[in-house]
Amino acid sequence: MYVPEQYRPQDPSWTLELIRSHPLALLATNGPQHPWATHVPVLLAEEPDGSPASGDHLVGRRILGHLNVLNPHWEALAGVDHAVLVFQGPGSYLSPTVYEKSPAAPTWDFTSVHVHGALRLIDDPDELRGIVRATVRTFEREVGTGWDMSDSLEYFDRLLPGVRGFEIEVRSVDSMFKLSQEQPPEVVAKVIDNFRRDDGSRRRELAAMIERAASDEPGDLAP
Numbered sequence: 397m398y399v400p401e402q403y404r405p406q407d408p409s410w411t412l413e414l415i416r417s418h419p420l421a422l423l424a425t426n427g428p429q430h431p432w433a434t435h436v437p438v439l440l441a442e443e444p445d446g447s448p449a450s451g452d453h454l455v456g457r458r459i460l461g462h463l464n465v466l467n468p469h470w471e472a473l474a475g476v477d478h479a480v481l482v483f484q485g486p487g488s489y490l491s492p493t494v495y496e497k498s499p500a501a502p503t504w505d506f507t508s509v510h511v512h513g514a515l516r517l518i519d520d521p522d523e524l525r526g527i528v529r530a531t532v533r534t535f536e537r538e539v540g541t542g543w544d545m546s547d548s549l550e551y552f553d554r555l556l557p558g559v560r561g562f563e564i565e566v567r568s569v570d571s572m573f574k575l576s577q578e579q580p581p582e583v584v585a586k587v588i589d590n591f592r593r594d595d596g597s598r599r600r601e602l603a604a605m606i607e608r609a610a611s612d613e614p615g616d617l618a619p
Contacts, residue, residue, distance in 0.1 A: 456566060587606060
């Protein structure tokens with residue numbers, strides 16, 4: 397992904413926050429006849445004690461996921477040693493009328509992270525069981541209601557033959573946070589106000605990101 401320098405995140409924690417808050421990634425790989433792409437929720441591998449993954453930097457860390465064994469993409473992964481995960485954060489069209497100046501041109505503010513890494517396929521039942529349980533722990537903790545999976549573990553095991561897992565060891569990361577950085581402060585303020593007044597939650601989330609980028613403060617990107 398081409399990323400102009402002004403659109404790179406000011407702090408590596410921004411990239412990690414986007415991945416964690418938008419974990420439905422696009423898994424993309426090459427194939428003998430055509431490329432393959434599957435939307436799949438993924439998570440950073442937990443620490444050995446089962447605690448959440450820590451640290452801001454991604455290179456060298458592992459990302460885990462699983463998909464339906466009937467998905468033809470799984471069969472196409474055989475022999476593939478490299479994959480890309482695309483995480484898409486909030487984005488929106490930006491009309492020139494927001495700028496209240498002329499001449500002007502429309503654009504699209506958006507946030508995206510591309511993760512490249514070495515792919516390892518997982519069909520060992522114990523590893524698969526660990527991925528499924530870690531997935532539940534992670535998403536219940538971060539975006540769920542704290543549901544206790546204890547009573548459903550046997551049910552999980554009955555579903556296990558229908559899934560396969562994968563691990564991606566991160567080799568490189570490209571992060572694009574196009575948040576009107578090229579505009580003067582008075583125009584950025586108008587962009588923030590326009591997105592914040594919209595009923596759509598993604599546009600309000602985008603407004604919060606633009607405001608944080610404009611304030612030149614690193615840290616959590618959540619609104």
